[in-house]
Amino acid sequence: MTQKKTYFTDLQDQKWSRQETVHHHMDMTKTRLVMLGVVFILAFVVISFRLFDLCILRHSGASSLASESNSRSKVLVRGDIVDRNGEVLVTSLRTYSLYANAKVVLDPQEAAAKLLTVLPELNYKDVLTRLQSDKGFVWIARHLTPTKQAEVLRLGIPGIYFQKDERRVYPHGALAAHVMGFTDIDNRGISGIEKQYNELLISGEEKLQLSLDLRVQHILRDELMAGIAKFKAVGASGIVMNVKTGEILAMVSLPDFDPNQVKKIGANEDVLFNRNTLGIYEMGSSFKIINTAMLLESGLGNLYSQYDVTGPYRLGRFKITDTHPHVGAYKVADIFIHSSNIGSIKMALQVGQERQKNFFKSLGFFQPSPLELPEVGSPMYPKNWSEATLITASYGYGVAVSPLQLITAVAGIINNGMMKKPTLLKVNDATTHESVRVVSSETSDAMKKLLYMQVSIGTGGKAKVAGFEVGGKTGTANTLEGRSYKQKSNRATFLSAFPMSDPQYALIIILEKPQAVEGTYGFNMAGWNAAPVTANVIRRMAAVLKVMPTSRIEFEKLPNASMLIDASYMPQGQ
Structure with missing residues (x-):
C-alpha cells in the first residue's frame, strides 16, 4: 500500500510539474507576443510619423520657405x-x-x-x-x-x-x-x-x-544700324517726336540688347546705356538753333542784322575759326546757313551772359528731362557763367545736354513757341498736355524758315526728301577724350523737322565717331552722314504716318524771304 501510494503521489507530482512547465512556456510566449506587438506598434508609429514629417510637415515647410523668399509662392502677374x-x-x-x-x-x-x-x-x-x-x-x-x-x-x-x-x-x-x-x-x-x-x-x-509707334521704331532702328555699317560708326542714337504733343514715337540707342537674354550681356554694360537720355553731350553746331532763336527773341537783333565774321576770333590763347572763312559781314540767315562760329559768337555777345543763361534755363537745360524713365542724366554747365561760357555755348561747346533735351527744346521753338513736356505715354488730348511758351510765334516762324533753308541750300542738303518740306541743322562736335578734344573723332548730329510749313514731327539722329568713307570725299561731318540717314528715316516714316507730300516751299512765297539770303550763294562742304 505504501509503495502504491508513493507511486501515485509521484505520478501526481509529475503531472503537476508538466502542467506548471506548460503554463510557464505559455506565459513566456504570451509575454513575447505582447512585447513583439508593442515593438510593431512602436515601429508603425515611428514610420507613420516619419512619413507624416516627410510628406506633410516638411513639404509644407518648403512651401513656407518659398512664400517667405521673394514671394515665391505668390506669382507677380504683370500687365502688358x-x-x-x-x-x-x-x-x-x-x-x-x-x-x-x-x-x-x-x-x-x-x-x-x-x-x-x-x-x-x-x-x-x-x-x-x-x-x-x-x-x-x-x-x-x-x-x-x-x-x-x-x-x-x-x-x-x-x-x-x-x-x-x-x-x-x-x-x-x-x-x-x-x-x-x-x-x-x-x-x-x-x-x-x-x-x-x-x-x-x-x-x-x-x-x-505707350506713345511709341512700333512701325516707326522699326524704321528708326533699321536706318541707324545701316548708318553705323555704312559710316563705320561705333554707335548711334535717334528720337522721333510729335511736335504738337511731345509724344515720343520712336527712341533707339545702339548698341542695344535683347531683354529676353539679359544674362548674356555679361560685363558689356555699354549696351545698357541709353545714349538718348543718359548721354550728356556737347552738341556742336546744332546749338546754333538755340543761339539764333535767343537773339531773335531778345529783340536785340533780327533776321536782317549783320555781323562781321572776319576771323579768327581769339579767346585767350585759343583761336576760333570757321570751316568756310569769310571776310566781312553776314546777315543772321547767312550765319545760320553757313554755320558760322564767329557770327554765332558775335550774336551771343550782343545778347549777353545773363540773357543767355536765362534762355538756356527756360529750355530745361539746367535740370534732367522729366521723361518717364529712371535712366535720365543731368546736364552739365558751369556754375560761373563767364564770358568764355557765353562764347563757347553759342556754337555748341561748354554746355552739355542729352539728345532728348535738345530735341524737346527745338520742337518747342518750331511749335509756335510752345514747348511740350516729352512723354513716352500716349497723349489722348494734346490741349491738356503740359506745355510752356519758350519763344514768340514770330520767332518760331523765323526759325522755321531758317531751318528749311538750311536743308534747301545749306549744309543739310543731303536730308532733302522729294515732296516733303524738310528743315534741319547739322552739328558736328569733336569728342572729348581726357582733357582735350580729339580731331577727326566726331559726334555727328542732325536735328530736323517736317513739314516745315506746319511742323508735325521732329527727329534727332546722332552717329558716334563716324568715319570718312567712299563718297564722302574725306569728310566725316554730320552733313555727309547723319543728314542722309535722316532723309531715309523721313522717307519711310512719312508713308507709314500718312503724311501727304507737298510741293516744295519757294523762298518767294515766304514773307520777306528774298531779303534773308543772297540767292546766288550756294554753300559748299559742311
Missing part, C-alpha cells in the same frame, strides 16, 4: 505694355519653376544626373550641391515650359516639386530695349518703363499704353 496702336511690346507667359526639398531626396547624385538629362543647361555640381544641402527649399531651375515640366515629372524623383510662375517676354527682342527695360527673375522691374511703372504693372489691372 502696348504701343500707341495696341501692338504688344511686352507680355507675360505662364511658366513653372522647379525646386526641391533636399531632405526628401533619397539619392542626390542620381537625382542630379537624371535632371540634367532633361535640363542639360544646368550645372551638375551646382545641382548636386543644392540637393545635398539638407535644406527644405532649394531652387533648381526657373521658368520652365510646360513641356519641360512634364519631362521632369516623368523622371519620378522624390522631393522634386513645381511652382506656377510667370516669365516676362519681349516679342520684338531688342527693338525697343532701352525704353522697355527688363525685369529680374522674380518679375520685378529693373530698368526702363518696367522699373518706372513697376507698381502699376504688377497690379495687372490694365495694359500700359
Whole structure:
C-alpha cells in the first residue's frame, strides 16, 4: 500500500510539474507576443510619423520657405505694355519653376544626373550641391515650359516639386530695349518703363499704353544700324517726336540688347546705356538753333542784322575759326546757313551772359528731362557763367545736354513757341498736355524758315526728301577724350523737322565717331552722314504716318524771304 501510494503521489507530482512547465512556456510566449506587438506598434508609429514629417510637415515647410523668399509662392502677374496702336511690346507667359526639398531626396547624385538629362543647361555640381544641402527649399531651375515640366515629372524623383510662375517676354527682342527695360527673375522691374511703372504693372489691372509707334521704331532702328555699317560708326542714337504733343514715337540707342537674354550681356554694360537720355553731350553746331532763336527773341537783333565774321576770333590763347572763312559781314540767315562760329559768337555777345543763361534755363537745360524713365542724366554747365561760357555755348561747346533735351527744346521753338513736356505715354488730348511758351510765334516762324533753308541750300542738303518740306541743322562736335578734344573723332548730329510749313514731327539722329568713307570725299561731318540717314528715316516714316507730300516751299512765297539770303550763294562742304 505504501509503495502504491508513493507511486501515485509521484505520478501526481509529475503531472503537476508538466502542467506548471506548460503554463510557464505559455506565459513566456504570451509575454513575447505582447512585447513583439508593442515593438510593431512602436515601429508603425515611428514610420507613420516619419512619413507624416516627410510628406506633410516638411513639404509644407518648403512651401513656407518659398512664400517667405521673394514671394515665391505668390506669382507677380504683370500687365502688358502696348504701343500707341495696341501692338504688344511686352507680355507675360505662364511658366513653372522647379525646386526641391533636399531632405526628401533619397539619392542626390542620381537625382542630379537624371535632371540634367532633361535640363542639360544646368550645372551638375551646382545641382548636386543644392540637393545635398539638407535644406527644405532649394531652387533648381526657373521658368520652365510646360513641356519641360512634364519631362521632369516623368523622371519620378522624390522631393522634386513645381511652382506656377510667370516669365516676362519681349516679342520684338531688342527693338525697343532701352525704353522697355527688363525685369529680374522674380518679375520685378529693373530698368526702363518696367522699373518706372513697376507698381502699376504688377497690379495687372490694365495694359500700359505707350506713345511709341512700333512701325516707326522699326524704321528708326533699321536706318541707324545701316548708318553705323555704312559710316563705320561705333554707335548711334535717334528720337522721333510729335511736335504738337511731345509724344515720343520712336527712341533707339545702339548698341542695344535683347531683354529676353539679359544674362548674356555679361560685363558689356555699354549696351545698357541709353545714349538718348543718359548721354550728356556737347552738341556742336546744332546749338546754333538755340543761339539764333535767343537773339531773335531778345529783340536785340533780327533776321536782317549783320555781323562781321572776319576771323579768327581769339579767346585767350585759343583761336576760333570757321570751316568756310569769310571776310566781312553776314546777315543772321547767312550765319545760320553757313554755320558760322564767329557770327554765332558775335550774336551771343550782343545778347549777353545773363540773357543767355536765362534762355538756356527756360529750355530745361539746367535740370534732367522729366521723361518717364529712371535712366535720365543731368546736364552739365558751369556754375560761373563767364564770358568764355557765353562764347563757347553759342556754337555748341561748354554746355552739355542729352539728345532728348535738345530735341524737346527745338520742337518747342518750331511749335509756335510752345514747348511740350516729352512723354513716352500716349497723349489722348494734346490741349491738356503740359506745355510752356519758350519763344514768340514770330520767332518760331523765323526759325522755321531758317531751318528749311538750311536743308534747301545749306549744309543739310543731303536730308532733302522729294515732296516733303524738310528743315534741319547739322552739328558736328569733336569728342572729348581726357582733357582735350580729339580731331577727326566726331559726334555727328542732325536735328530736323517736317513739314516745315506746319511742323508735325521732329527727329534727332546722332552717329558716334563716324568715319570718312567712299563718297564722302574725306569728310566725316554730320552733313555727309547723319543728314542722309535722316532723309531715309523721313522717307519711310512719312508713308507709314500718312503724311501727304507737298510741293516744295519757294523762298518767294515766304514773307520777306528774298531779303534773308543772297540767292546766288550756294554753300559748299559742311
